[in-house]
Amino acid sequence: MQVLKFGGTSVGSSKNINKVITILEDYSKQDKVICVVSAVGGITDKLLNAGNLAKNSEKSYKTEYKAIKAKHITILETLVPNNNSKIIKVLEEKLKSLKNLLDGIFLIKELSPQTSDRLVSFGELLSSYIIAETLKYKGNNAIRKNTQQLIVTNSNFTKAEVKFEPTNKNINDYFNDATQDITILPGFISKSELGEITTLGRGGSDYTAAIISAALKVEKLEIWTDVSGMFTTNPKLVKQAYPIERISYHEAMELSHFGAKVLYPPTVQPVLDLNIPIHIKNTLKPNDVGTVISNDGNTKSSTATGITNINDISLLTLQGNGMVGVPGFSKRLFETLSQEKINIILITQASSEHSICFGISKHDTVQAERAINLAFEYEISKHKIDPIQVENNLSIIALVGDNMKSHQGISGKMFSALGKNNINIRAIAQGASERNISAVISEKDVEKALNTIHERFFENNIKQLNVFITGIGNVGEKLIDQIHQQRNYLKKNLKLDLRIVGLSNSKKMVFNAEGIDLANWASKFHYADKSSLNGFLEKVKALNLRNSIFVDITANEDVSKMYEHYLKNSIAVVACSKIACSSTYQNYKHLQDLSLKYNTPFLYETNVGAGLPIINTLSNLVTSGDKVTSIQAVLSGSLNFVFNNFSDRTNFHDIVKRAQFEGYTEPDPRIDLSGIDVARKILILARENGEVMEIEAIENDSFLTKANIESDTVDDFYKTLIKDEAHFQELYASAKEKNCQLKYVAEFKNGKAKVGLREIPEGHPFYNLEGKDNIVMFYTERYPEQPLIVKGAGAGADVTASGLFADIIKVGSK
Template identity: 55%
Template structure:
């Protein structure tokens, strides 16, 4: 005996039913086949809708009934030759007339009982099973049909009836002893009480019907045919990298099905597990796929078999000092819930006995609140316990695996992965068998949590990093170019899939579900909506993607002001914008603290020295216990370019204009020449070395005359450079006279910082600094005799983009 169950999608159309017949024709004709079928896909929902509308006194139910009739009539006409149609149409009409009469009666009384709803819902399976049986006969198979209600006996708990297994097993065994056909088709989902009332086994109950028949007949195997190729390591609708589970144990399958895996109805497993009958989940539309085999001793390499989740959960917490040391509170809590037929999904209790928390379906929370507060009304009135605390909009995420108990650190890995991505765990439950660790999280985080855990436990080939970029000018466009160029390397060598999900410039912003095409990003961004930074921030938070990184390539105060929102949401921030780190010390410290508190990276290597490892080197020194004695640096590539080219007959104005034209200075060169930019950089280095310092604490020995700084426009500024040409020439000649070169130097020592133009001698490390290069000298306790030197290109879009690129990799690793 083999039992095969076909789900709603497997019999949901003419082609699907033909595929079912094709599968059955290719089964070896050895013994009998019990074939259990669901209603055609979507029909049960329409039947429920009919009953509800009729119970509400809305005549719209007649329209739904007509839709149900039309769909089945169309299927008969497409599936069968004309000579076979009249008998089937007659049977269909008879059943639908009964259904219509039932709905009319409900409409007249204006009330839908659970008993009546079970009768209404039964028609889907009763019709589809007849069509499948008749089609098998048309295909030349020795097939018959049997009403499951004549075999499966239940109580009268309508909607989710409990099976009387002794009576049911006896009737099934007796029937099959005399059943003549090779292929016997049964309607799933439906049963009957001893008084003859139609009952149902719960949504998804057709699986259960098949399991009941398989267990009663000691079948060799139970095949569950559906529209997916078996169970997956996670819901593929939420986790794109989910992989098939080829083998799984009964216990693991049961845990996963209870925690949201929709491939198999939870009660299905118990009857066949007791008889050790294998369950094989197969894909009707890809029958060659292996599917999932559920049996004893499934052999796998991963400690975690699957990850599942249940949405729309409410947490109920009963707490109070009056509970400590007093027996019976838990029993009374569960009795109150039992009286309301409320299913408890998760239980956790504090060791102090001060509180107990349970998880239930959100639809039951109001009933639960009323029942529990009523049960404990006296204790609540006497202030011994608090009124029941109800929290909604929760989800349960569970990891399941037989081998978890043999692997140390599984729970630590789970909580670490969630914590790094800002997913807050509200409650925890773990069975003593260590096959399941369940966590309650906010419903908004379930997609991210499932993906994060899947990466952590299944070592997917690629770790996904989702980035959002503000600023796509010189630096931003170079960064996108580098990401595109290095895409293959990142995947093959580092196992990273970097996806650009959001872009924004001063005019347009656009977020996408999938990564931008990095060859067409300009065209894609042009289709976006007007830039609204608060809206852009909110959309990023709402997407709530794992391993998210916000990148700021701007010099905008508005953009810098949103870093805290991202860090609090577990989104890392990478920036070349110096405003945040050189603002008030309290703001700088708050961002650093938020990054640590919410496990989000806050990286700003390119604030100083573009792509040079200036800040990371300093951080490494401090982390290893070294102490900074002094920092001396040339930190402006633009100023270094200017003074390296301010030689011989070149005028200062000409050199500054050349630096601006090359893109080495800001559009207003005074931002660079004033020394304020260098002040910000040495401030950041001083703070990173441990100093509590503000920008106003830094001394600026400006070389620019006040008239140049105060010029009303850039054009007027250049005119003032001509006016004061002699001033600049004198500075250069003074240095030339003693064989020195001009360098704009920043210095931090003994808690004080300054910036200014200096003449450096040939034996100084700054003397031969060329072009737009930067140099930093760290003198520390360990590097006392000779300073640690970091030197290289300190300006330019390419090197700045490469520094941002490196910070992105750091956030991911």
């Protein structure tokens, strides 16, 4: 004997029902088949809605009834196209009984639990009739048996309790004599000992199949649905989710209790003691392996088995000093909820006994709040306890696995991953079995939480990074190209799945939650939305993706003012702009503090030396306990390029133009030539060394003329360079006469800093510094005579982009 159960989606259309029939015909070639069916998909909800409309004297219940009737008639006529008048007539009689019941509800304006059970029973009665008649029409030896004649319950309407002794006898008596190859049973429905129509609760068709399987002691129970088994988590929210081949009964019950809809929790109980495996299969993909639920469990899992969630949760808290040390509060609280037939999903209590916190369905919140405040009215009036506190719009997420108890640090990994992604936890519960760790979070964070935990436990440690870039000029384009080129390498070798999700320039912004196509990203801007700094931030927050990183590749002060908002939302910030870190010390310190407070990286290696590891080297020296006594550096790749190419055979104006054209200077070259850019860099290094310093404290010995400095525009500036060519030639001649090289040098020593053009003698480490290279010499207590030197290209789009890329990867490794 084989027992198969098909859910609402599996029998939701004539097309799917034909798939069910094909499966039943194949199985019946091997052995007799018992098939339990649910109502046609969506019909139970429609029946309840029609009943409520009728109860509320709303005539639109007739419209709902007509939709129910049309759905069933259409399915039957499609499945049995010829000679179906007799079958249609019987179906219409059944539908007429449903109409009479709804009319009665409308007249008396009442829908009791008993009437509700009678009403919803029509769903399974109708679907099972259609499927049985179709099987017969196709020549199968099939029969429909009304489960109400087999399953006996008490009179607890809407969720009746099964009387197993008479139920098992009825099942065995009937099937011992049954001769048909295929028997169709309506799931969910039953009758009380008094002959009243009852139901086994929503999802009760699974339960029906389990009851039949246990009574007949079959080898296995197959539950056919619209997914290929129980997944590691909800595949609609987590694309990387995959089916679990084997899982234990207890794991299945935990996952089902906390929201996994593939299986109805009470289903497991009748087959658990008999160790009858449950096989979850996909009606639409019958050849998929599916999931086997048994005592063997998930042997492939080293830690967790699955993650699940329940939405529409309210968290209620009973608290007050009057509870401490006083027995009986918990008893009274839970008795009150029990009397109201309110199911508690999660409970946690402070060890101080000052509060009890529990989660329930949001639909029960008003009823629970009213009942509890009434039950504790005296204590509330005496201020011994507070009125019940209610928090709405919450969800419960649960990490489940039999093997979790033998692995330390599971909860730490789970909560650490959530915390790093700004997912606030309102309550935590963990059973003594250590099979389940549950947390209450905001409903808006569910998708991010499931993806975060799934990534941490189920994806071979592949970490997804979601990058949002503002500023897509020369450096931005290079960064996008580098990420595009290296994506496969990062995934294979560093276990990083790096996606660019948002891009913006000063005019437009584009987003794609699945990742922008980097081979064709520029074309997306043709129809993009208008950009704004706040709009970009709000979109990043709304997407609410895990491991989000904001990258600033602008020289815009307004953009730098947005950093704090990203950090406060646990969105990492990577910046090549020096504006934030060279602004007031108060702002610099504020951003560092936010980074620490929210455990969110704020990285800006490219502020000094583009792709060179200058800030990182300094940080390592300080962190290791060394003390930096002085810094000498050439920190402007653009100025080094200019003075390396300027001579008495060239024109200073032309060299500066060339540097701008080749991308070594800012669009406004005055920023580079004025020395302010170098001053900002030495200021940042001083601050990284622990100095409290402002930009005004740095001595800037400018080599420009007064006319250069006072020029109003870039064009005017270039005109002054032509007029003042003699001044620059004098600077070159003086250096040449002494056999020196002109270098723009930054110095820090004894808490003071200065920048300016210097004549560097032959033999000095700066003398042969070529092209656009930077060099930094750190003199420390460990390097007192021979400094620690960092040297290399310090300007250019490629190296700056690579520095930003390195910071992004560093965020991923944290």
